[in-house]
Amino acid sequence: MNNYEFCVQWILDQRRGNNVRVLDYGCGAGRIVKDLRLQGVEAFGCDVFYEGAAYSSLTDLTSTDGIIVKMEGGAIPFESASFDFVINNQVMEHVDNLDNVLAEVRRVLKPGGKVISLFPDKGVWREGHCGVPFLHWFPKGSRPRIYYAAACRAFGLGYHKQDKNVIGWSQEFCEWLDKWTYYRPRREIDATYDKYFCDVVHIEDYWLKLRLGERKKAATYLPAFAQQLVVRKLAGMIFVARKPL
Known part of the structure; x- marks a missing residue:
């Protein structure tokens, strides 16, 4: 269900x-x-x-x-x-x-x-829109979280990867989180x-x-x-x- x-x-x-x-x-x-x-x-x-x-x-x-x-x-x-x-x-x-x-x-x-x-x-452990643990705990606009997200994806984590490169995917999702989540x-x-x-x-x-x-x-x-x-x-x-x- x-x-x-x-x-x-x-x-x-x-x-x-x-x-x-x-x-x-x-x-x-x-x-x-x-x-x-x-x-x-x-x-x-x-x-x-x-x-x-x-x-x-x-x-x-x-x-x-x-x-x-x-x-x-x-x-x-x-x-x-x-x-x-x-x-x-x-x-x-x-x-x-x-x-x-x-x-x-x-x-x-x-x-x-x-x-x-x-x-x-x-307090939730995993950011549910992109599948990366704790990504939403970083301050909005934080540059280090892009590299953190990229590292998590390198280990196989994350959703909606399609054919995007690791850094491009990470940056795009961080920008999306900044704009659309609270x-x-x-x-x-x-x-x-x-x-x-x-x-x-x-x-x-x-x-x-x-x-x-x-x-x-x-x-x-x-x-x-x-x-x-x-x-x-x-x-x-x-x-x-x-x-x-």
């Missing part, structure tokens, strides 16, 4: 047969929206469709009026209190102003509605979410069991807090927060 499938399953578990409206914030190619609609869920998506991401597999739902819409000026283009759930999957590490985004998410949620967030904080300490993330939501619950252990599938028994040898820590360090945070009534 991947993250897209996890988000869909989480919504199906939460709705308990009820009719719910779901927004995928930063929906990308719209896979979650499409899969939820196939399950009979009234799902919508929005995205800024920034140039730093790939949308070649963008679902045909964009041609359907109002299902997947482009955001302008940071505003979510839906009415206030119009969704029961908001999903953001690997999105919040790409937003420069987390306060503004969470304020908008809170606005479109119904009272008591929930937001599920999946994204890495700065890794924050967990304490800062927690404090910002607490301004807008309540009842924050981390569910990394639940995510791990679903991801492991038939192998989930292996996770039971670790207590829940240890499972959560492992997931946070290797993949990122997965947590749910609620808009106050």
